[in-house]
Amino acid sequence: MNDKISLLGAGLIGSLMGVYLKKRGLDVAIYEKRRDWRKDKLAAEGRSINMALSHRGLKALEKAGLKEKVMPYTLPMYGRRMHDEHGNTYFQPYGKDNQAIYSVSRNTFNEILLEEADRCGANIFFNHKVETVDVENKRVRFLLADGSTKDISSEVIIGSDGAHSSLRNAFECQTRFNYKQEYISHGYKELRIPPTADGGFAMDPEALHIWPRGRFMLIALPNLDKSFTCTLFLPFEGYKVCFEKIHDGKDAEYIFQTYFNDAYHLMPDLAEEYDRNPTAALINTECYPWTVNNCLLIGDAAHAIVPFYGQGMNCGFEDCNILDELIGKFGTFSWDLVFEKFQKIRKPDTDAISTLAMENFVEMSDSMADPKFLIRKKIEAKLHELFPDEWVPLYSMVTFTDMSYSEAYAQGKLQEQIMDEVMRDPMISHKWDSLDFENILNRVDAVRSV
Amino acid sequence: MNDKISLLGAGLIGSLMGVYLKKRGLDVAIYEKRRDWRKDKLAAEGRSINMALSHRGLKALEKAGLKEKVMPYTLPMYGRRMHDEHGNTYFQPYGKDNQAIYSVSRNTFNEILLEEADRCGANIFFNHKVETVDVENKRVRFLLADGSTKDISSEVIIGSDGAHSSLRNAFECQTRFNYKQEYISHGYKELRIPPTADGGFAMDPEALHIWPRGRFMLIALPNLDKSFTCTLFLPFEGYKVCFEKIHDGKDAEYIFQTYFNDAYHLMPDLAEEYDRNPTAALINTECYPWTVNNCLLIGDAAHAIVPFYGQGMNCGFEDCNILDELIGKFGTFSWDLVFEKFQKIRKPDTDAISTLAMENFVEMSDSMADPKFLIRKKIEAKLHELFPDEWVPLYSMVTFTDMSYSEAYAQGKLQEQIMDEVMRDPMISHKWDSLDFENILNRVDAVRSV
Known part of the structure; x- marks a missing residue:
């Protein structure tokens, strides 16, 4: 098979990029390792359940004609609501009147984008797990669900395959490819505040809730079903309150009663969820170059950042937007030129947001109190x-x-x-x-x- | 097959580690991707031809009973001899009287160490190229010369497989493994100053020769056959003198006549060698942890450094020495404990020499003039x-x-x-x-x- 453009990964970034490329009339195939989650909903694997859309992401969606389709599935958050240890809360607006960031479920969102890519004519292949990428010949070998393999070659390969990108792994063996992956000392676990008995939100739904406790914190984002997704950020080890010292849900209940007592009373399933849900790590990656031989990394594959500025997805969407602009300007006569321009323009910006995201943990968990x-x-x-x-x-x-x-x-x-x-x-x-x-x-x- | 200890890589570090482990009475297998270079001498692939042994390396060899075997194959260098653009030279002693570093050929040296590992009873397997490492189950799959594969499992795996370590690649997929690889802006090419017509050294053999030229330099180390191995360090691109702008041996001759004129007159085969020899890149890697599930990285696999302090091999030998000491102290009852201690003790030191090596390029190429x-x-x-x-x-x-x-x-x-x-x-x-x-x-x- 010989595709013009192969996108690896049908996540948020890959799906949006697919839409852009199809709108430019290009021949696009998208390969995804997971099953088709439109038919068979899967929990996103070890990734956060909801995201915060802001201006850059919305702008990229609008240009692709997708903003109107997405907005009904979002909830505006106009500011941070801080919870102190006594149960008092303080509201701090994010910006001026009506400026908000928008909570949206990763699954629903991905579904909308992927359906749009499909509708525009992208060929989407599920159950295609990358086994090897031959960068020199632009060949990819996939492992299929039945254990067999499939080889494809392509004029252009775009890796939108996330923080653990297979395309980037293949780049790593290229001479003079610089790469860094760094896990921060904190991990996270997702928990849930269900709707109230009478079916309403248990807290103010127009805010992102934060329980800042210095070296650790809890946050909560509203969902359409009137629940909140809570994320507990703790050091893995070495502190009084850390994942290593919380052995099970019972311990977690004790910690919540001590530090997040108001939230505790809204979480009837805390112990059970604590035991069931995975503790996930947070990675930061930086690499350069992003392009080798008409292969290009975008989104988390090029620059995975920590979530503390709420910009990971927005930044990835902005990647798609800028790449699309360059294709518009320079055409597809020379992908080399387009990809070279893209990385030159974009790298200083993703370095900046990477640093800001790292620094913002202190602001969120500490300074706010x-x-x-x-x-x-x-x-x-x-x-x-x-x-x-x-x-x-x-x-x-x-x-x-x-x-x-x-x-x-x-x-x-x-x-x-x-x-x-x-x-x-x-x-x-x-x-x-x-x-x-x-x-x-x-x-x-x-x-x-x- | 079930080995007690599997060493990946029979280079300098792997061979010395094999000797140490055998002397402790342990069951050791060493796997090497290359052919047996005792029978069939191969040029070391893209790696420097000679090395400078200094105190740390010598101490580690002495403890293994190998110093006396190695010394006859070395040449002492008592200081740096700097060459200016006019052909004047200046000698700067490395230390006090009789303090010297020792030039030695990588191939000869590796041969001696490997023969000793063999003599001590290590099982050495050539033509075993690592295909995959399953860290969790401590299984390695090798690709053999005939295209078939072989699986082994092991109680302990030690990766002494260099800057592009397969074991480290396998670690990279482990959660919370931090890794960085960085190529510096300079590359190098090896060239040669042959013996004189009457079979003597063309320059003072008791010094390491340096032609410092600011952003670039040439160095030369003496060999037993009365030749010198020269290494030309240039930026890859972006400067008046850089590899990108030297298109062939003819261009190289012109550059040598301009900047290294005294050396030029000693290099009759310069143009031909320039065309034939590869231009190699210089990588710095840092990672942590070095140990996962009774698997351990040592030497360049754990910390590849640039060559400007002449410490890469010495540091790797010191790794072996320290690891051996810890095995002596804590026994092999708990490899976890030994490996954990090793990385805790050693990491700050390899970070320090990594920084020093990086900084020393400026000292060698610039300050010395x-x-x-x-x-x-x-x-x-x-x-x-x-x-x-x-x-x-x-x-x-x-x-x-x-x-x-x-x-x-x-x-x-x-x-x-x-x-x-x-x-x-x-x-x-x-x-x-x-x-x-x-x-x-x-x-x-x-x-x-x-």
């Missing part, structure tokens, strides 16, 4: 309100604009420097709303010109 | 002469002692700080030998206590 941090956020919100175009908080640049991640990162570092200075005033908590905000804004140019 | 750098070296040599135990230059700590690499690194950083201060004096070149050396020495404690 700190009153000074909340004052800081308020000053930044005020600056944004007064100078909506000149001072945009880093979170907003990343989440609600499509400014390049690396530009947002650089701008964020400037603002951080200025805010560090502002916060050095020991009386800041008392006088923050009478600050000379225009003066603070003007420091941006001063600092930038240094 | 700088007169201020030479003054600096002279001050350090004087300090070492006056206070032989209190001030040992970093190069000497690494090369002529078995102080742990991480301790040498830390001590070296302290000394660097002090020397930076000393060198800040604009008149230093004129007054360096009348400095108050005792005062300089005393700053070590002052800086350390900060």
Whole structure:
């Protein structure tokens, strides 16, 4: 068989890329190792159950004509609702009025995208597990469900096959391929807050809930069925509260009663779920080059990031959008040129979001419980309100604009420097709303010109 | 088949480890993908032809009873001989009188070690190329020369299979295995200075020769047959002098005439060799853990470093020595314990030498041509002469002692700080030998206590 373009992996990124390529009139085959989950729903394997769609992802969907199809399956979250150890909660808006990120179930979402790829005419093959990729000859050998193998060759291979990408594994043997995989010290486990007895949400459904506890935290996102998916992030070992020291659901109940007591009372199946659900690890990967001999990595295959900025999927969708733009601009006469441009443009941005995602764990789990941090956020919100175009908080640049991640990162570092200075005033908590905000804004140019 | 201990790779490290394990009375099999090069000499594939043995390596050999067997095949190099662009040379001793590093051919050396492993009773299997490693069940599938496969299982598997280790590849799929491979911007090509017409060395054989040219350099090590093996280190691309811009041997001749004119006149076969010999890349790898389920990585498989400190092999031999010591101390009752101890003790040291090796390229190719750098070296040599135990230059700590690499690194950083201060004096070149050396020495404690 000789496909023009073979996409490895029919996850969120592969499916959207398939749609884009078909809309360009190209010949596309998508190979997926799992069974067709449209017919036979499978739990996503060790991956988070729901995602947070934000501006970059929505923009990519809109361009593919998919935004309207997806929106009915999402729930807007307008801010973070922090839960302290006494059961008090504090709401912190993500941005300005009506700016929200959207909770969506991975399975439903994947189904919509894959159906669209199918409808556009992509050939989709399930039960095709990559066994080997011969990069030089652009040949892939698949292991099929019956144990037999199938070989295909292709003009172009795009690896949208996730953090453990087979195409990237094949790249690893190429001379001068740089690669790094790093697991962070924390893992996670998914749990559930079911709907209330009368069928409603057990908490405010218009927020992402966080129980920040320093070295660990619990978060919860709303689902369409009025449940919440909770994710418990703990160090694997070495701390008072860590996965190694929680031997079973009974231990987990004790931990929840101590640290997340308000949530505990909403989780009747905690012990059982704790025992049943896997504890998963969190990987960060970086590699370069992304392209070898008309083969290209996109999404997590090129840059798997930790989930603490809610950007993994959005960043992958932006990959698809940018790649599609380059195909539009340069055509398919020279894939080499398109792929080379893509990696040159995109690598600094994915490096930036990778760093931000890593840094944001501290912000989510620790700083949010700190009153000074909340004052800081308020000053930044005020600056944004007064100078909506000149001072945009880093979170907003990343989440609600499509400014390049690396530009947002650089701008964020400037603002951080200025805010560090502002916060050095020991009386800041008392006088923050009478600050000379225009003066603070003007420091941006001063600092930038240094 | 069920071996007690399977070693993957019969290179320098695997062979020495085999000797150690046999001397402990253990059941050892060594599997090697290449043909038996005792019968059928093969050029080492894309790896350097000769190595520099120094203290750590010699100590490990001595403990295995191998030092006396190896020494006759080595040539002492007492210092660096630098060649400037005008053909002048400058000698810089490595250490004190009689301290030397020893040039030795990889092939001859490997032969000696492997014969010793054989003599001690290790079972050695050639033409066994690892196809897959099943870490969980400690099974290895080999591809044999006739195309058939062979499966073995083992109580313990030790991967001494180099920078592109198959065992490490198998570890990569293990959850929470951290891995990084990074190619540096420079590559290398080996060339040769033959003996003179009357059968002698064409240059001083008691030195390692360096032609430092800033972003690139040439080095040469003496061989027993009175030739020198030269290694040309150039950036792959992006500079005036780089591999990309040297299209063939003719271009190489032009470059040599311009930058290495004295060497050029000693290299009658330069153009032909340049065309024939491969251009090789330089990889740095770091990973952790080194052990999973009674499988262990040692040598380059655990930590491949760049060659600029001449420590790759010495560090690998020290791995063998330390592992053997731990087996002596804890026995083989619990391999888990031994391997766990090994990685805990050893990882900070291999990280340190990895960093030093990376940093030393600048020292070798650039600083050595700088007169201020030479003054600096002279001050350090004087300090070492006056206070032989209190001030040992970093190069000497690494090369002529078995102080742990991480301790040498830390001590070296302290000394660097002090020397930076000393060198800040604009008149230093004129007054360096009348400095108050005792005062300089005393700053070590002052800086350390900060």
